[in-house]
Amino acid sequence: MENLSDRGGPAQPLLIAKDLRKHFKVKGGAPGATVRAVDGVSFTIHKGETLGIVGESGCGKSTLARLLLHLIEPDSGELVFDGDPVGEMRGISVNALRRQVQMVFQDSASSLNPRMPVRDSIAFGPHVHGKTKAESSRIARDVLVKVGLKPDLFGPRYPHELSGGQKQRVNIARALAIEPRMVILDEAVSALDKSVEAQVLNLLRALKENFNLTYLFISHDLSVVRYISDRVLVMYLGAVVELGPVNEIFSRPKHPYTVALLASRPSMDPANRIEEPPLTGDPPSPIDPPSGCRFRTRCQFAETVCAEVQPVLGQWNDRDSHIAACHMRDPASGHSRATEVN
Amino acid sequence: MSSPLVEVQDLNVRFVTRESTAHAVNGVTFSVQPGEVLCILGESGSGKSVTLRALMRLLPANKARISGSIKVDGQDVLALDAAGLSRLRGGLVSMIFQEPMTALDPVYTIGDQIVETIRRHKGGTKAAARARALELLELVKIPSAAQRLDNYPHELSGGLRQRAMIAMALSCGPRLLLADEPTTALDATVQIQVLILLRKLQADLGMGTIFVTHDLGVASEIADRIAVMYAGRIIEEGPVADILANPLHPYTRGLMASTVHGQSRDRDIDAIPGSPPDLRQLPPGCAFAPRCAQASGDCLTAPPEPRYPAPGRMARCVQVSAKTPEFA
Ligand SMILES: Nc1ncnc2c1ncn2[C@@H]1O[C@H](COP(=O)(O)OP(=O)(O)OP(=O)(O)O)[C@@H](O)[C@H]1O
Ligand SMILES: Nc1ncnc2c1ncn2[C@@H]1O[C@H](COP(=O)(O)OP(=O)(O)OP(=O)(O)O)[C@@H](O)[C@H]1O
Ligand code: SF4
Numbered sequence: 001m002e003n004l005s006d007r008g009g010p011a012q013p014l015l016i017a018k019d020l021r022k023h024f025k026v027k028g029g030a031p032g033a034t035v036r037a038v039d040g041v042s043f044t045i046h047k048g049e050t051l052g053i054v055g056e057s058g059c060g061k062s063t064l065a066r067l068l069l070h071l072i073e074p075d076s077g078e079l080v081f082d083g084d085p086v087g088e089m090r091g092i093s094v095n096a097l098r099r100q101v102q103m104v105f106q107d108s109a110s111s112l113n114p115r116m117p118v119r120d121s122i123a124f125g126p127h128v129h130g131k132t133k134a135e136s137s138r139i140a141r142d143v144l145v146k147v148g149l150k151p152d153l154f155g156p157r158y159p160h161e162l163s164g165g166q167k168q169r170v171n172i173a174r175a176l177a178i179e180p181r182m183v184i185l186d187e188a189v190s191a192l193d194k195s196v197e198a199q200v201l202n203l204l205r206a207l208k209e210n211f212n213l214t215y216l217f218i219s220h221d222l223s224v225v226r227y228i229s230d231r232v233l234v235m236y237l238g239a240v241v242e243l244g245p246v247n248e249i250f251s252r253p254k255h256p257y258t259v260a261l262l263a264s265r266p267s268m269d270p271a272n273r274i275e276e277p278p279l280t281g282d283p284p285s286p287i288d289p290p291s292g293c294r295f296r297t298r299c300q301f302a303e304t305v306c307a308e309v310q311p312v313l314g315q316w317n318d319r320d321s322h323i324a325a326c327h328m329r330d331p332a333s334g335h336s337r338a339t340e341v342n
Numbered sequence: 343m344s345s346p347l348v349e350v351q352d353l354n355v356r357f358v359t360r361e362s363t364a365h366a367v368n369g370v371t372f373s374v375q376p377g378e379v380l381c382i383l384g385e386s387g388s389g390k391s392v393t394l395r396a397l398m399r400l401l402p403a404n405k406a407r408i409s410g411s412i413k414v415d416g417q418d419v420l421a422l423d424a425a426g427l428s429r430l431r432g433g434l435v436s437m438i439f440q441e442p443m444t445a446l447d448p449v450y451t452i453g454d455q456i457v458e459t460i461r462r463h464k465g466g467t468k469a470a471a472r473a474r475a476l477e478l479l480e481l482v483k484i485p486s487a488a489q490r491l492d493n494y495p496h497e498l499s500g501g502l503r504q505r506a507m508i509a510m511a512l513s514c515g516p517r518l519l520l521a522d523e524p525t526t527a528l529d530a531t532v533q534i535q536v537l538i539l540l541r542k543l544q545a546d547l548g549m550g551t552i553f554v555t556h557d558l559g560v561a562s563e564i565a566d567r568i569a570v571m572y573a574g575r576i577i578e579e580g581p582v583a584d585i586l587a588n589p590l591h592p593y594t595r596g597l598m599a600s601t602v603h604g605q606s607r608d609r610d611i612d613a614i615p616g617s618p619p620d621l622r623q624l625p626p627g628c629a630f631a632p633r634c635a636q637a638s639g640d641c642l643t644a645p646p647e648p649r650y651p652a653p654g655r656m657a658r659c660v661q662v663s664a665k666t667p668e669f670a
């Protein structure tokens with residue numbers, strides 16, 4: 001394996017995604033109809049940070065994650081990894097990218113080979129990337145220790161002999177085995193019971209600390225995202241509607257969708273239950289998203305301008321900015337509340 | 343107090359195969375009053391769904407060994423014959439599931455399915471049943487209900503499908519509603535819509551409800567009382583506010599501490615070590631003992647008997663005495 005050291009220096013974002021787009025053809029749908037799963041998404045991930053991604057089911061989180069690894073080809077857009085454009089002559093290859101970015105999925109059971117002891121599943125990655133058999137086995141033992149599983153006890157086991165939490169640890173071990181710089185966690189703790197989820201979250205935090213990792217953490221659980229993330233990106237129907245530091249997003253959300261999403265969290269207080277739903281209706285179809293602002297069909301502040309002009313997100317490549325794609329946040333938009341809110 | 347709508351006494355369910363016996367439900371006792379919402383809270387495999395299904399006798403008869411007693415509205419459910427069961431399922435009790443597609447038939451429209459259910463159990467003309475179906479869709483706040491009657495299940499979003507299933511469950515005017523994680527698969531924004539709807543319907547119609555969930559937050563929004571299950575036993579029970587404010591069983595405490603909810607970002611979450619026991623080989627004592635920081639020798643011999651430290655509260659833990667300081 002080549003040296004995967006820091007090339008661009010601390011100020012260079014680890015990953016820059018620029019205007020990524022992926023539209024899927026609709027099977028059996030009208031000719032030319034597409035699902036606009038990811039529709040012009042831009043953001044940066046800085047070295048050593050955890051970027052959380054939240055949004056409703058089907059808003060494009062997993063598609064975005066797979067685009068970042070080129071597991072599916074983007075229709076358009078650009079990826080820059082530590083200063084190097086991905087898949088271009090002067091940049092780094094997709095294979096080199098995948099050596100540095102690993103992914104852990106929700107469904108821990110089905111991502112492990114059921115007919116292989118887990119130590120072999122873990123050793124497979126390093127071996128493919130050029131380590132000898134012996135080196136790969138040693139790495140497998142090391143990473144099992146790192147995720148808190150005794151190699152002699154758990155290494156020889158098959159996936160069906162492990163609990164859900166143990167399987168997810170093995171998946172994390174497998175991701176770590178090739179010493180990535182970044183790990184994408186797509187609903188990686190969502191299927192776990194609360195008591196086990198907490199164990200895995202603690203583990204993820206410790207690993208990040210010890211190995212200087214960068215995380216992209218996708219989850220529909222807002223409380224978990226708040227706990228683990230440094231910055232948060234909120235998606236709605238294939239687009240970014242808000243981006244900012246975690247405390248900003250949770251204490252001063254700017255986009256009406258983020259406000260509603262946060263207000264939809266159960267109260268945890270039977271004396272102060274939520275009386276009215278913060279948001280009515282269901283998300284519209286991604287096949288034919290609303291014109292202008294995609295959220296306008298469910299937004300209580302929608303005005304004519306919202307149907308006519310698509311609001312822009314703003315300075316997405318600035319690390320500290322807290323931005324939202326809403327006309328109320330743009331004093332020049334003509335929205336009647338634009339001056340009042342800001 | 344009126345007589346309970348549901349009375350379950352020492353319910354045991356084992357799944358027997360040639361290789362092993364899974365002790366899924368182990369001595370469960372609880373009751374539900376008319377108009378009350380009991381939440382059964384517990385993690386995966388703790389026996390929530392099996393308990394619920396036993397109430398409607400929906401467990402596979404060839405594999406499930408059931409003992410104990412289940413009374414719904416005074417009827418002995420475990421003794422009902424086929425006709426009695428059909429009456430129970432078609433009128434007194436209805437069930438809604440996590441996945442509406444298990445209850446809705448993909449080849450018929452929503453309207454036809456509700457009409458068919460109403461006529462099978464209540465008779466009446468087609469036109470009357472259709473008028474009732476429309477009322478029900480409006481009751482569960484499905485927008486443009488008249489048009490939705492003619493939609494097939496796959497033409498509805500997840501949230502609307504869940505509402506359609508609730509409408510169908512209400513069609514025969516049940517006195518007891520059984521809900522098995524009906525909002526777990528929904529997005530946060532849609533989940534709270536459905537929870538608020540269920541809460542209103544339940545209060546307006548005065549149904550007793552048993553609501554299964556693994557989510558403390560959901561329970562906090564809908565429950566009157568909570569029964570916490572672990573390894574097939576109810577290990578703690580009480581009014582929702584009391585349990586959230588002052589959990590007594592170490593497992594309930596651990597569950598609350600490990601549920602991520604506004605904890606400080608600078609330190610670890612207080613996770614419960616280990617994982618739940620294998621139901622084929624339950625430990626002889628408290629099933630939580632292997633993971634419990636407070637476990638002592640007493641915990642290892644026999645499952646702790648229920649203790650009642652305050653009115654309406656029960657916990658099965660040797661640490662809890664009838665004279666717990668908090669209540670003295
Ligand atoms: N291979 C595919 N072909 C066609 N449509 C797809 C494909 N993959 C995803 N989609 C669609 O793209 C949209 C975004 O899907 P995606 O899986 O990225 O959402 P998500 O945000 O990860 O949702 P969830 O929270 O449910 O995991 C959805 O409408 C989905 O149905
Ligand atoms: N038909 C069956 N045959 C054999 N075992 C079963 C059957 N149904 C349930 N079990 C077992 O009984 C135990 C309790 O299952 P149950 O479905 O009640 O759990 P639960 O608390 O509802 O969990 P979850 O949150 O995952 O739905 C589990 O170990 C399960 O594997
Ligand atoms: S742009 Fe308009 S419709 Fe969109 S969120 Fe802002 S106010 Fe609402």
Ligand SMILES: [Mg+2]
Nearest residue numbers: 061062063186
């Ligand atoms: Mg996804």
Ligand SMILES: [Mg+2]
Nearest residue numbers: 390391392522
């Ligand atoms: Mg269940």
